[in-house]
Amino acid sequence: MLAPAATSDIEPESEDEPGPSQIANTPEFAPFDPIIFPAGSYSIQLILDEREVKSTKNRDYMLEHLKKRGVNATKRSLEVGDVCWVARLNDGTSQECVLDYVVERKRMDDLKGSILDGRFHEQKFRLKHTGISHLYYLVEDYDTERIARHWKDQINTALSSTQVIDRFFLKETTSMEDTIDYLSNLHRAILKIHADKSLYIIPPHLIKRYNFLELKKHLNTLDTEKIYHTTYTSYQALNRKNGFYTLQDCMARMLQCIRGLSEEKIAALLEHYPTPRSLYDGFLNAEKQHSMQPSQALGRVVPRLGKGRRTEASSTTPELMLFELGGKGRKKIGPALSKHIYEIFMDLEYET
Template identity: 35%
Template structure:
């Protein structure tokens, strides 16, 4: 190609026009590359600014004019203005600012993968090789490789092995990633060591800074970058090699060969150690505490795609009791709660008291983990939630919850908790029933609606002893039901993930959520989406149940979409009947004109609801 021919990029039909602001483009590229070398997240901000500048066809007289472009904030504009003033001082006030100085390399167009400083660094290294080979110069920068059985090492291996499973979704959510990676890590992903506030999960920030891990979406999805995939593949190959020949000889042979793809699994990276000493808050992955077994790898590390399974015989069924059901209250209420605990103990039920964010009782499959000799804390086994959750209601409590509106909200939250078999345990209150604020017929109708309309299984008992007997029988039934089943951990964020028992037929396996993910997702006052707030608004309307609200949300997921539909109606009568034909519930009934008119009045009129 002659010098007079325009420069063309491969794959493009026409040459791109040159950027009219090459100085600003050059300075932004340098800033991005410097941030990339240091692993700073601001590199992505600089890259976005570069993309915006490349698209702008007009010359800029100063950086303040760039504020009209996307991703140009006060900080970037101030940096560019300072560089511009320095440029004018060094080259004179009349120096051109829309062309590069003579002898300077062309700025070109900086793409996402470009690195304008790479040729300069390579040239400098070739000009002075002594700096990389001993002497008084700086040592060659080593590749970052997380220590064996550290948090970063476990996360990379887990994501790589999950990606090798046929039909893999290509990413993992936080809870399932922690559960899988815990098997490959000596440090806990949830509980910090004594005297420290960091867990093994803290190393994820280091992987993201090193561009080995990519975090996207909300809820967060974690996947490997191209560099992370290559490193994880080498780590996995080294793990398999160490299992076959012994870890020490494998690493030594690879170092003696000196070939490509050498991975040091035992020595920590010098640069990372120095970074931990100077900036301990960045990673929190205490690499100096990682233990290496010189005789070989832990048998648990050999579990690859089936690491998320709980095989029959490796877990036990445990009843979880909300701590509110055992403490609090005064007088007879406290005595009843203590009587429940004593009855469960007397019946030999294996139960655990903890805080449940939804429901009063549920069951988990808890992995059996043998204690490790010489280790202070017992290893934390995985815990999956069975598809049964119980909300316990005394008649007086049911009466109060109906009056203050908690009853509908509780049913709505139980339906959304992710467990497929919700149960209402209704307990009579004896002589106290005559002093209730609502008629008995109203309470009985509410119980029938809970079973027939809302689809809950309702179990009625006389007193606390019968409640404890029911929980005991259910615990033994579930222990028998799941004794030969292989349990698979599913994620709540994946809608429709995991089939029900009926859909699976006679297959002795089922998919369940982890307890941590279930309880976190059931937090009552957590940040809510517009859809969730909209559902709560609708359920405040008298006669609009959870099923009816869900049916409206399927067609109009936000207030904006509903208001837009009202605006498209040609008459007031059409607006009133907009929602009347929406079908809801198992019986597939119409919402009806009365509720449709009430919703329209609520969102489109300023008068009193009729």
């Protein structure tokens, strides 16, 4: 296959510690009593998206072969992801919640197509906004040799960024049968992990798209050992394509349209300028500072504002305001991209 697979399948990812500005901007949440599924009171079922088929003539192949391997599985329509796991109470009430695992499955030809038409970035964006910690990106071998002759570099770059930058678990399989084996093994691992574990569910009336990720972060700071889930209904409502996105979400999607601006650079930019207005105001401030300086002072360090903080830019030229963001070397946004972003946001002539 085209890229190295992740070395771990179940280990959760750790979040970076929030900085002072993130803490200051975190909304306050009132205490609440979670819905609790006591250990041993529920059963776990693998949910396969209805669109996951082998062919139009054999639509239930995956489901049938998962069941043959002893997996409690069913098909439903999923708003995001191709596979997830649901815990359902055994008391006959049909209460259920989504566990902390989601799989996005891509056949190699579909992966190539999604990279070319932009679905690749949008799908990852939506997956990261589920609030699920264990995100799996499963790539299934299909006509890979032919596809790699023309698209090897693009595919390797996409898979590497998915694993290293997005921190998804990357798994590559050799066939649909190999995929089914992997999902069966993952299902058994999830059963084992939850054999003696109680589940804590956020009441549906407390879940709002605009602050859901902040709520999850807040709950994690209260108890790092406790994972808070959502009901299946809440999961579906949260992740509909027409769901409510925050300004920062919209800003991220806008920036993804700028050629050369990687997700790592977008994250660095959003840390300082989380909304279109904050970036626009930052450029206005830079222009003002630039116009106020005498010619002999050009090139000296001047203040730059963003997200309520003051940092320093190494140039007084407004279009170069962003060029040092993102770290060192290739991680930096750089002068060319900084100029492009400036031209776009200040409504100047911009060549794509």
